[in-house]
Amino acid sequence: MQVCIHRGAKEIGGSCVEILSEGKRLIIDLGLPLDADKNDEKYLPDIAGLNGDDESLLAVLISHPHLDHFGLLAHISNKIPVIMGADARRILTEASRFLPDNWPVPPAGSALRSEIPFELGPFKITPFLIDHSGYDAYAIIIEADGKRLFYSGDFRMHGRKAGLTGKLIDNPPQNIDVLLLEGSTLGRLKNHESFPSETDIENQLVDTFSNAKGLTLVHASSQNIDRIVSDCSLGK
Numbered sequence: 001m002q003v004c005i006h007r008g009a010k011e012i013g014g015s016c017v018e019i020l021s022e023g024k025r026l027i028i029d030l031g032l033p034l035d036a037d038k039n040d041e042k043y044l045p046d047i048a049g050l051n052g053d054d055e056s057l058l059a060v061l062i063s064h065p066h067l068d069h070f071g072l073l074a075h076i077s078n079k080i081p082v083i084m085g086a087d088a089r090r091i092l093t094e095a096s097r098f099l100p101d102n103w104p105v106p107p108a109g110s111a112l113r114s115e116i117p118f119e120l121g122p123f124k125i126t127p128f129l130i131d132h133s134g135y136d137a138y139a140i141i142i143e144a145d146g147k148r149l150f151y152s153g154d155f156r157m158h159g160r161k162a163g164l165t166g167k168l169i170d171n172p173p174q175n176i177d178v179l180l181l182e183g184s185t186l187g188r189l190k191n192h193e194s195f196p197s198e199t200d201i202e203n204q205l206v207d208t209f210s211n212a213k214g215l216t217l218v219h220a221s222s223q224n225i226d227r228i229v230s231d232c233s234l235g236k
Ligand SMILES: [Zn+2]
Pocket: 064, 066, 069, 132, 134, 154
């Protein structure tokens, strides 16, 4: 197994990793860099076959529906299978009605299902549903040539599904040869600090709403399903 990190090792977002085994290739994530001025094909990593003419490229796996992990799908051939969570694919498809400019609509393809392994060419792929603000997010184990790579994708432990991350930490995958771990919040907090949980957010919203004299509006990403659940939990 050979692994090439095309982007994401020295910056947050824009993630893209290519994996090679027995002459076949997989791409994990094809993200738009966070500092991109627009979604332009100039940001595509230099990977053979993105125009769909190279059968050695088996698929693109998308860990979760955040632009810095899938945005550059807008510039690759529809002939390349895109594998992602079924709900994530539905969210991106529906969002495309409102965001027409280079918003990728992933072509049909297989769906990641948590803890259900599947084989693709020489690769065995096992996804794990994980807590993240991007809905339907997965960490992924890729196995080939007797080696095991763990790609965490983006994750957190302060969302509504923190238990999923906790479950993975309590029962970590064994015999991992390569660990690609997201670290976008490393150094952002001091040791004693933590991000607010969704319960904290709910409580703050209740306070704000209770003390407001007039109309109160909430501004949140329409794709952050956990946050919308927090908003809708108010008053229960
Ligand atoms: Zn993300």
